[in-house]
Amino acid sequence: xxxxxxxxxGVSALLLYIxxxxxxxxxxxxxxxxxxxxxxxxxxxxxxxxxxxxxxVCLSILGVILMRIFRNRGLI
Numbered sequence: 001x002x003x004x005x006x007x008x009x010g011v012s013a014l015l016l017y018i019x020x021x022x023x024x025x026x027x028x029x030x031x032x033x034x035x036x037x038x039x040x041x042x043x044x045x046x047x048x049x050x051x052x053x054x055x056x057v058c059l060s061i062l063g064v065i066l067m068r069i070f071r072n073r074g075l076i
Contacts, residue, residue, distance in 0.1 A: 009070050017063030023056030 027049040034045025042048060 006070065010067065013063050013066035013070055015063075016059050016066065020056045020059030020061070020063055023052050023059060025056075027052030027054075027056055 030039065030045045030049030030052060032049075034049070037045050039045050039048050
């Protein structure tokens with residue numbers, strides 16, 4: 001891989017990690033603050049919060065795994 005490709009892949013892995021963390025903490029906020037309320041017609045705050053927590057944790061784990069792979073396989 002070239003240097004530009006390594007940097008792009010590293011930045012994409014870091015963005016996945018950040019988006020996952022944001023999703024996790026917004027899910028926690030939905031669960032605690034919007035428990036029995038309907039959120040924009042999508043469903044209750046509790047169920048959407050649990051969905052955001054699960055997807056956020058999965059994205060964070062994927063971002064960490066990709067960062068580890070790109071660090072160990074990179075040219076630098």
